[in-house]
Amino acid sequence: MTGSQSPMRTRFAPSPTGALHFGSVRTALFAWLAARHTHGQFILRIEDTDQERYIPGSEALIIETLRWLRLEWDEGPEVGGQFGPYQQSLRTDTYRAHAESLVASAHAYWCTCTPERLGAMREEQRARSQPTRYDRRCLRRQEEVAAERAAGMAAVVRLRMPDGRTEWEDVIRGALVFDNTEIDDQVLLKSDGFPTYHLAVVVDDHLMEITDVIRADEWIPSTPKHLAVYAGLGWRPPRFAHVPAVLSPDQHKLSKRRGARNVLEYGELGYLPEAIVNAMALLGWSSGTEQEVFTPAELCEVFTLERVHPAPAVFDPRRLDDLNGLHIRRMDADALVDALEFHLPGTSKDVRRALIPMLQERITTLVDAEHLAAPLFNRPEPDPNVPFPPRNVDLATARRMLDACIDAVEHGGLDGTEAVLSRLKAEAEAAGAKPRDAFRVLYVAVLGAPSGVPLDQAMVFLGKEESLTRLHAARTRLSVITG
């Protein structure tokens, strides 16, 4: 099924500027899926060439996030690989050498213009409704520049953007064309000796033998620069797939600045990694069939970049809720017992196993389990906000239901809950009440709320003694009421 495509080497190359959010992880997921689909390799590379924006600890955070989601990388930090190192800050000599090679072949040049001059230049261009581009002043005075550099003046290496047009076939968007006169002579090597993204990304992708560059569509306008670097170095460029942005419900692009949530937080909120993967895959991608629920393995099987929709997508958390519930219901009991360990702290495996039949089909997130199971661990206090007797149930019926339940449990026990339930149902009907209403009395009595896990299973879990204690307490509450 996947044999027709040659193996792809893809990479995810985040900069360590903070935690990963849905947008960035979705890009990583697409790259991972494309590699897995073709039985190729997925590489993780840290793009830490900007010392000013570096945030300590974020590399560890990125690694933890990817591991939690099971997006395992074949090469990269902590796992190594033959093309390392996989942190750009450790590769500065390589970039410098390539920058100098580009200068030597006249595809790039040194520039000593100050930031002040550059700013003034752009301001002027803007005032004249011109595109803002470097005016190539230093290109015309290379001997002076050489002297200035020799004298210790700060200098950068700029790409000499060739004339003509740049075209490429984007895997997701098809033919893309740029007029090179619109493209700036990009700085490739900063005066601090570090490369810019534009140099490092090309050098690394080539040296690491990346076949398909999968990245956010904000990179489309600078792709011509990258293609020019490939050409200048005499390299064959990879394929490009520019994936659309993920938007928040207010239609804005997800970003750290706007408070996009750290993906790891979703784990604490009770979401399963496989549900998150499923939800992210559906943001911008569809299988073309009517299947919507996928395991990660199924996604690897059917995912192709060609089926990624080019429009930006709004992330709807309700969809994630739905998928999370569906994945929880599909889990086998043992897996759920393990997944619940974090959210039902202090419980034994056996206790959690006993809880599964009550919880599995009625929780959306794992944290829901905590709330649903709470009355099974701690006897609920009467809550003034919970009407008792419940609405639509008169006092006489409520008393009658409780008496019947107490009698059934005392004499019949909890071994045959079927019998208990049918007796209670008959009792409700005899009292002229709908079972729907009458049973709420018992739910409030046993669980402290008019709804919750199934009554019979709850009582079995609590045991005969505790069940009777709660039923009697409720009966007493009713006795005090006059009427």
Next chain:
RNA sequence: GCCCGCAUCGUCUAGCGGUCAGGACACCACCCUUUCAAGGUGGUAACCGGGGUUCGACUCCCCGUGCGGGUACCA
């Protein structure tokens, strides 16, 4: 300012010249039912606007509008 990208129900999407425009989430109703869920059935809801091309446009082209992005010695 200049450049680029995108455009189907509220949201995610299918569609690749002729369809009653399909599915999912959410919402509503009903069924099932010991509560709540889950599950089942049904329903409300969309082709941004204007020009072309064509026997025929959601689909192809142009313009506009809207949204997003780029325009750094940030990625």
